[in-house]
Amino acid sequence: MDQETPIMAEKRQIAIVLYPGMTALDALGPYEVLKLLPDSELRLVAHEVGPVVTDRDALIIGATHSLEETPIRSSCLFQARKPTPPPQWPMDDCSPG
Secondary structure, eight states, X not given: OOXXXXXXXXXXXEEEEOOTTOOHHHHHHHHHHHTTSTTEEEEEEESSSEEXXXXXXXXXXXXXXXXXXXXXXXXXXXXXXXXXXXXOXXXXXXXXX
């Protein structure tokens, strides 16, 4: 009897590209959905591995891989949109009642 060796499917690599000044939700929203895909490897990618400061300076996202070590051919790349300036509201409009 010949026993067939099961074929191991190669994991799909998905890279979310991070950059300084980005809006955190533009990366973390897709991350929360894409992490649920079966047979996938999800990467947070930037020019270099390490912290990336977001547009509000209070939240830092860690890049798990560099662009250089992320194979473009086998990856789906998602780049968060470029940051836009926050709306300029007068302080009086934000005060209660």
